[in-house]
Amino acid sequence: xxxxxxxxSARAGGTSExxxxxxxxxEPVVGEPAAAAAPAAxxxxxxxxxxxAGAPTPPVAPQPxxxxxxxxxxxxxxxxxPPKASRERADLTVWRTRVSQLLWTAFVLLxxxxxxxxxxxxxxANEDNGLxxxxxRAADAVDLGVFSRENGVREFTGDNAETKNAxxxxxxxxxxxxxxxxxxxxxxxxxx
Numbered sequence: 001x002x003x004x005x006x007x008x009s010a011r012a013g014g015t016s017e018x019x020x021x022x023x024x025x026x027e028p029v030v031g032e033p034a035a036a037a038a039p040a041a042x043x044x045x046x047x048x049x050x051x052x053a054g055a056p057t058p059p060v061a062p063q064p065x066x067x068x069x070x071x072x073x074x075x076x077x078x079x080x081x082p083p084k085a086s087r088e089r090a091d092l093t094v095w096r097t098r099v100s101q102l103l104w105t106a107f108v109l110l111x112x113x114x115x116x117x118x119x120x121x122x123x124x125a126n127e128d129n130g131l132x133x134x135x136x137r138a139a140d141a142v143d144l145g146v147f148s149r150e151n152g153v154r155e156f157t158g159d160n161a162e163t164k165n166a167x168x169x170x171x172x173x174x175x176x177x178x179x180x181x182x183x184x185x186x187x188x189x190x191x192x
Contacts, residue, residue: 093190100189107181111174113138114147118174121149121166139170147173 117139125132140148149166
């Protein structure tokens, strides 16, 4: 087959007998790192003993030329002790935070006693029960006389007056304890 025949068959869609020896490697796009570019064709490596001549060789990951070793961690220098005033201030801050948390917890428990006692009166719990009696006595002690169910802020008369008095006065007392507890906690806690 002549040269003209080869070119004419290549134009007509046929295959030509001449194949290029190598394909050019894809060039990296500007702005992309070299590692992201298409890999180049593997170089011909002579076959090892016992392997067939046309066996594929495993690809070798390219190592970037500009790769540096990771920075070594420096030994920490011996830290100096913080000044005494700074340590005392930190200790005071921790102490005030803990005290404020304890105060808030105490006020929440007082409000909880009043709320549970009001609920027990509302559901007409058996006052002969030891636990119910204990909670009602605790609520009577915690209400300080201001939020008493007999002589409180508001006195109801008529049907279910005892239940209404307990719900209103002890409920109001629980809300006041929560507000007072939040105020005291904010005053004691160190500023952020």
